[in-house]
Amino acid sequence: MFVKNAWYNAGWDYMVTQGKTSLVARQLAGERVVLYRKPNGELVAMEDRCPHRQAALSLGAKEGDSIRCMYHGMKFGADGHCTEIPGQAQIPARACVRVHPVVERDNWIWVWMGDADKADPALIPFAVGYSDPAWRMKTSQMHVKANYRLEIANLADLSHLAWVHQKSLGGSDAETRARYTTIKPTITTGPRAIRTEYVIRAVPAPQFLRHLFPAEARFDLSFDITHTIPCTWVLHFKAFVADGASEGVPSGALVADTYTCQAVVPNDTDSVEYYFSWGSRADLEFPGLSDLLREVLDVAFLEDAHVLEAQHVRMREKPDHPMVAILHDAGPSRMLRLLDSLLAEEGGSKHAAADARATAEQAVV
Amino acid sequence: MFVKNAWYNAGWDYMVTQGKTSLVARQLAGERVVLYRKPNGELVAMEDRCPHRQAALSLGAKEGDSIRCMYHGMKFGADGHCTEIPGQAQIPARACVRVHPVVERDNWIWVWMGDADKADPALIPFAVGYSDPAWRMKTSQMHVKANYRLEIANLADLSHLAWVHQKSLGGSDAETRARYTTIKPTITTGPRAIRTEYVIRAVPAPQFLRHLFPAEARFDLSFDITHTIPCTWVLHFKAFVADGASEGVPSGALVADTYTCQAVVPNDTDSVEYYFSWGSRADLEFPGLSDLLREVLDVAFLEDAHVLEAQHVRMREKPDHPMVAILHDAGPSRMLRLLDSLLAEEGGSKHAAADARATAEQAVV
């Protein structure tokens, strides 16, 4: 039910420190992973499960480049091979922990959960890190008790901004709502990602910025979203003074230029860890702006969590309940089809089949 | 495992207000239901599940007589038909939410969970509402983590008052106990209800009233109980000064005349919501009396919950444990047989069969 050959986000680089006991436990796509940092700064990602008796390595100890299980003292190199079994000279070849390819990029940690020889860093999604001097990215995190497919569907169609987020990200006026629900985007589909571009014209500022402008101010809002499997979502968002045109590239003054980078990570089939950032281009920042952007995501994703957790409960109660497709399912269906094609490619398990069935309904528009 | 063609209690009328966001979520017989009030005051009861993707309608918004799902903005009339899908002109016929017949009566809300064309308000049990000027009914509520069949059995045999409720509703003296455990009631069985009438003679006042009378005072207590499927229980309780007779209608002075109305509602197979009231006839009320009656039910039902929740855990652990029948099972068996006959009528599911097996043991006395 999870694509294995993919990079899974394991949070921000600052979460794994050089601290003596900094062994960070994660659940990624249903698997236990422990992360630690070698003295030279490089990360190691390993199954969080001692091959002896399944003790948690994340309760162990770091020793140089190695990790020691603190139950019986077995020591493992950064390559996962056991190098010491206290009280025992011979080390069985099987005494080995699975090591995952891990890459730090844009201040994010990426772990490959599939075949190591297929781990291509070129597949890591583009993002803007908090340490990029050209931007003022602010970071945050949330735990949501819902299947990650519900998050994918949520992020793949922004018409819900008009409803779920009318008091935060969206607009509560009929004018803005109409714009959000009648978007005609340009869509580019790649093997693992879908890019969606559109401009919403002549709308009031979004709720969270509206108090900063005169009531009559109108803006052209430009969206450029890349949504990557399993679920990384990066938006380049710009606001221009409305130019009066109804199409083409906005030509009004640039009021805001921002990036938000979001990674939804399935812990298991019932919850996700959500790492996200938002920030202004450095030269357009003014005090408090990027912090405001981060804050509004905290508010908005609680609004989403409220909806998605109730939806998850109901989906679990009635997995076979008939569902009605609507036009706004186009985006979600596109992403879920992409996910299901990768799942099928990896072996067509019964889970993939079940997932495909669920998606089939979403695909019918 | 639940009778569908029945009225299920959804609480007191005051729980669903004209408030802008008063969308009340219930679980009735395993189904999610949202209740709201139209501007004209009429109630609507609808499946709490958007037909699009199972979002909770109870997290939505009221708009006149309609309800709007606040995930993607789909709007549904009070008849359950979708009237608007933002961003889409055509509305599929399947875009429809199940609407349940709902009736307010005696300050209680009743929802019909089966075929709408079988919803006969004449099947709603008799009760006395808190707004009835002839009585001083006080209301309360409790959540109990037990299967509703255990509650049915509990209410269908009052001999347990002598044990579970010896410090509250019952009597702790041997004299009272003997009376409670040797009742010979008059029983009238209807298609969906059983009426049980009896008089207990020459007993001290019940525990909760005893301090109001001289120690030597003796009373004749008259009980008239109607227990309706699935589990509404209404008792007309009167106390007379003992007349010294051993049978016939009590002829002593009437000391108390009260009604208690109780609805046990299965949320699912593991818990119930319990709505109850008790009050004195208005012309016999004195300050604090009806509040005392309500208070003693709060105490007594906690005593029951303690017993029933432990029993529920044990029943779940050993569903096939042999059980011994006793004479006092006559009442519970009668009610559970009535329930099972209705379950069988509705289609003889495997659940009904399993339920019938459980009841069979209770029926053998």
Added chain:
Amino acid sequence: MFVKNAWYNAGWDYMVTQGKTSLVARQLAGERVVLYRKPNGELVAMEDRCPHRQAALSLGAKEGDSIRCMYHGMKFGADGHCTEIPGQAQIPARACVRVHPVVERDNWIWVWMGDADKADPALIPFAVGYSDPAWRMKTSQMHVKANYRLEIANLADLSHLAWVHQKSLGGSDAETRARYTTIKPTITTGPRAIRTEYVIRAVPAPQFLRHLFPAEARFDLSFDITHTIPCTWVLHFKAFVADGASEGVPSGALVADTYTCQAVVPNDTDSVEYYFSWGSRADLEFPGLSDLLREVLDVAFLEDAHVLEAQHVRMREKPDHPMVAILHDAGPSRMLRLLDSLLAEEGGSKHAAADARATAEQAVV
């Protein structure tokens, strides 16, 4: 998955009092048991489940030697036979509760969970009680959310002291660690117990005592452990001033002479109740010493619980994950084989088979 024909520990004798409502509920090897004390002081252990409708007898009442279910008032003698059903003259022969043999010894309560006629008190493990005047035993208790087999494995190999307990029971210096992980014990295997004896020579004092001695002090530590099925663990621990010899009976001055008695009791397959004591020989006690011993067990068993609970979660996630055997599994494998041979003897249920499979891997060294 549990040996039935065995004595299970139900805690300390002081836990079941002569109090009017002292009805103590336990879960022993998956079964509900209620304990109470007759007026003459003798204990009764009975299934905590009324034969009528599975109400909890532990919510009942004591009456002389009998117990009364406080749901419908059924009364049971100390032999489990029903002697009264209120409102009913005839008592069915089946109205009977299972009674378990129960013995108090060394201040511990032991309940036999199998065939009563096989209950041989000679099978109760040796222990030192807190009321033994020759010792100063102090008692404590802990709840751990792990399968009891993990506790057996934990107690059957003390090499983990060097890792899990390096700051409490073990030693954090390389010298001590090396000693703890290269022990060559004398092992004696009985039908239900394994005795393990060894001496660790010329080590610093254990962590929890080290501050009481000069840094250069070295000790010979003598261990004599009896581990009994299902999981009682008794250690006679002595410390001598190091005599410089490398083998034989330590001949230095006796610094400490202590017993620790520990019973791990499976509630069900997912948790255990742990009752333990530690204390000094009375004539070697000084103020605070035995309290220190008890305190260090509280600390150490929290360290174990942390490890075992994480291990339990992982074992549940991947019951078929391959596991690598090491030399230190010798002790655990020996104990688990003994357990499995008793399980197989009792009937070779599928659980026993599954348990045996799990142990087989542990047995391969």
